[in-house]
Amino acid sequence: MKAGKILLGILSGAAAGAAVGILFAPKKGTDTRRRIADKxxxxxxxxxxxxNDLADNLSHRxxxxxxxxxxxxxxxQARMDGDDKIIY
Known part of the structure; x- marks a missing residue:
């Protein structure tokens, strides 16, 4: 439970930092929103x-x-049927 609280705190801090960064960004809002959308x-x-690469790899395996x-x-099955012609 302790690790979950730490992770939640880190994610909350990152979200708050991103929000503050956007609010105080030196560029116009339209430019900032476009950059966010592009990223x-x-x-x-x-x-x-x-x-997709992972799915292809797993499918191949x-x-x-x-x-x-x-x-x-x-x-x-051949062994059980008594077929001795199989080479191992």
Whole structure:
């Protein structure tokens, strides 16, 4: 519970600092909002890209494991059927 409170405090402090920074920014509000929107879009694109890469990687690993398990299953079935022609 202590770590949760610390994390909450850090996030609250960061949000408060960002709000104060925006309020006292030296640029016009329209420029600041545009920059915030641009950065948000950039972060969102990066996050989506990383998520897609992770999903592709996991899918590839899943297919690889599935292929290996099928091969092992076929070998075990052949052993159970008494087929001695299989080379290991």
């Amino acid at each position: 948000s879009n950039e972060y969102m694109y990066d996050t989506k890209s990383k998520f 899943y297919d690889s494991v599935k292929t290996k398990v099928r091969g092992k299953s076929k070998k075990m």
